[in-house]
Amino acid sequence: MKLLVSACLLGIDCKYSGGNNLCADLLEALRRAGHILIPVCPEIYGGLSTPRPPAERRAGRVVTEAGTDVTAQYRKGAEAALRLYRLCGCEAALLKANSPSCGSGTIYxxxxxxxxxxxxxxxxxxxKEKGIPVYTEKDCGPLLG
Ligand code: SF4
Incomplete structure (x- = not known):
């Protein structure tokens, strides 16, 4: 199936620190399962630079530790990710755990x-609000057969 995947999980250096979150074993397992991977980084698509200050969700907003409100960029990136998902005909998303953009079920x-x-x-x-199945690298067993 076609999966929208957090680009940092694929080894792309788009993380706030300038690094990535490569999961080589997972990547190999996804390849073996025959999935087509569509990379996305919502924070980059929202207009943020790399590296950038880390941010967390707080009281309905997204803020950096210094207090800069980056909610608009996060929302713009989320809309772009949804557009890409639909354009490419994806059937599920596999996103980076705990991220203020990509985290699913648990965040800081x-x-x-x-x-x-x-x-x-x-x-x-x-x-999720659009009914899309969202997995993270920690709970993606169902995608691996
Ligand atoms: Fe990775 Fe998502 Fe953060 Fe981009 S926004 S670096 S894809 S966790």
């Missing part, structure tokens, strides 16, 4: 102290 709590809470990143939330 907005205190920048490594505390996780229940919740979704902005892009994962939008995709």
């Amino acid at each position: 709590d907005g205190s920048f102290s490594h505390v996780k809470i229940d919740g979704d990143g902005v892009t994962a939330q939008l995709l």
Whole structure:
């Protein structure tokens, strides 16, 4: 199936730090399962640079530790990810766990102290609202057969 995948999981250096979150074993397993991978980085698509200050969701917004509100960029990136998903005919999304954009089910709590809470990143939330199945690298067993 065609999967929309967080680009950082594929080894693209789009993470806030300038690095990536390559999951080589997962990538190989997805290839073996015959999936077609469509890379997306909502934060880049929202207009943010790399590297960039880390941000977390807090009280319905997305803010950096210094207090800069980047909610608009996160929303723009989520809309772009949804457009790409539809344009490419994807059937599910496989996104990076815990990210304020891509996280699904668990995200950081907005205190920048490594505390996780229940919740979704902005892009994962939008995709779910549209009925799209969202997995992370931690719970994607169903995609691997
Ligand atoms: Fe990875 Fe998503 Fe963050 Fe981009 S926005 S670096 S794809 S977790």
